[in-house]
Amino acid sequence: MKNGSFGRYLLLQFRQVLAVVLPVVFTSLFYGCNKALPLSIDMSHGAGFLLSLILENRPAASSCATQPVLTLGESATIVLGQSDYVSSSFGSASNRLNSPQGIAADSNGGIWVADGSNNRVLHFPSTIASGGNPDIILGGVSGTALNQFKVPGGIALDSSGGLWVADGTNHRVLHFPNGITTGGSANIVIGTTGVNGTTNALLNNPSGVTVDASGGLWVVDYANFRVLHFSAPLTSGMSADRVLGQPNFTTGAAGSPPTASNLGGPASVKVDSSGGVWVSDTGNSRVLHYSTPFTNGMNANIVVGSTNFTSTLNGINTGNALWAPSGVSLDSKGGMWVTDGQFRRVTHYSPPFSNGMNADNVLGEPDYVSFNPNLTASASTTVNPFDVTVAPCGQLWVTDYSLNRVLFYP
Template sequence: MPRFVNATDAGYVYVVNANKGNVEQFKLDNAPTSKTNPTVVASNLYNPWGVYVTSDAVYVSDSFNHQVKRYAHGASPTSGGVVVAGGNGVGPAQNKLIYPLGLFVDCSGNIYIADSGNNRVQRWAPGAKSGCTVAGNPNGQKGTGLNELSTPEDVRFDKQGNMFVSDTGNYRVLKFAPGSSTGVSVAGNGYQANGFNAPIGFYVDACDTVYLGAGQGVIKFPPGSNGTGIPLFGGPIGYSGGITIDTDGNFYVGLRGANTVQKFTLLSSSGV
């Protein structure tokens, strides 16, 4: 079952394969074997979820072990990686995580983690033994306010330093300005009002347009859309999870029900 996906400028897509407990690397070319013979870059994980790739490493949320691991490029996938966040049991303490899901790594090496079971987003500095809460309640309590979260599943940043969080339990995506703990809703204001299910993975482009995997498809939310989206790919593609876009503007969507990752362009609603 594919969870989150991450495309890189080097021409690869990284896919979290929850059923196999690993992260797989696919090369973006037309060779038939590229689609069927991926390179495993991390293994022996317990229900892995989120993945983020930097120039020197692959970061993955080892969700049911309540930790985030780092695998240096070229390291053996069976090496076990290095625990860089969590791994201290479960609970709301700042050195603990509960079911970490999506993650983001900035250019300084800070790791931002959707700490879903604690209803918050945590930032872990490089080498830190403990994190700090940057969104949601530090004590792990869920809520519906704009300074609260409910089971967040993913976190992203734009080039201006704004943080976006898929606040899954509240059926919305929140945008937090740098240094602010109170967000504004930029996608969705609840299932009934906007016609989509709980938001999971999403992508933010250079123009701050949000592309959201929500229930049965992908929905586009341009800036200023007031939470009302434009369906792009839906219906036949099934239940979508993680989303990424490559440098050519192609979409890669993890289809959980079909156990595949499909590639889409804006010129066509059918995947390849």
């Protein structure tokens, strides 16, 4: 097994087995299309929608010169971690990757990538070309210091440009301030380094993070089968104030068989424009939505990837099925992209959302029923897509875990 945590191993085994803000024009705050563009704000979705775009460091759609229209099975146009689209080996050189996991796009069009088995987090600028080098490297040696990681997973950016990293085997989440440079150290630690547990202040192999409109932090506590919320102001060692997937802060049972209130192996979390959260439940092959107001152990109100809350569609390759999904990302129109790991594809869903709905776009496969059984690397295939992020102007970045690469569309 490659360098990694037991929790990450379990996650992969699941796959294998199965008007607050005013309409101001910003002339230099958001880039994303390789040049500065004014942010012309679309208020048709409400102030909450606008606020969510700003918190995700993403400009409104009208700030970009063009918007991509992705087609079924479209080929990637940039590959990172490899010199071409058919190579798949792993490496530790600065322009190589080893089991990449989380990914997040910044407001300048650059991306942060959690290079899991290399125990580092890399930043690539907006001008990056295929096979290019990062301009910032955090970590790189397995360890417990504030400038080290042990299998980093999910990553997210906050409204100030700070970086949050789920440091899996260290059982913690680290925050790095805006402007961090190569070799820099974290300034906030959520959880306790090297200590796992089931309390409101401890984590067990965290795998995903995201920031909400109030500056609070959602953390996917993978091996405790739960998602925790920490309210702002965020400080080291603080306790969570909300839990999903478990009835309280002291239980950590796996959610099997699935119900509307349990989780069988959560991987990623994202906040939508209404403040609700989407959680990918890898172990139960589904993505769940929870609406505000949140209560401990509450039921999800929408399930994607299954027709109901008590069954799965593992192995049934259709437009409404998911099999071991992990990454989730939301676009400027409120749509959702999901990395569907075991089906080796990335699927898109457009609102309004409903239980068991069909996807309306797919990458990595030519259609909704095809399956790449030969693990073939190419510009149009993905073998084990792990995470996805929407770039500022609507393009996609996808980490392809097993092929040790990151792909850009279109």
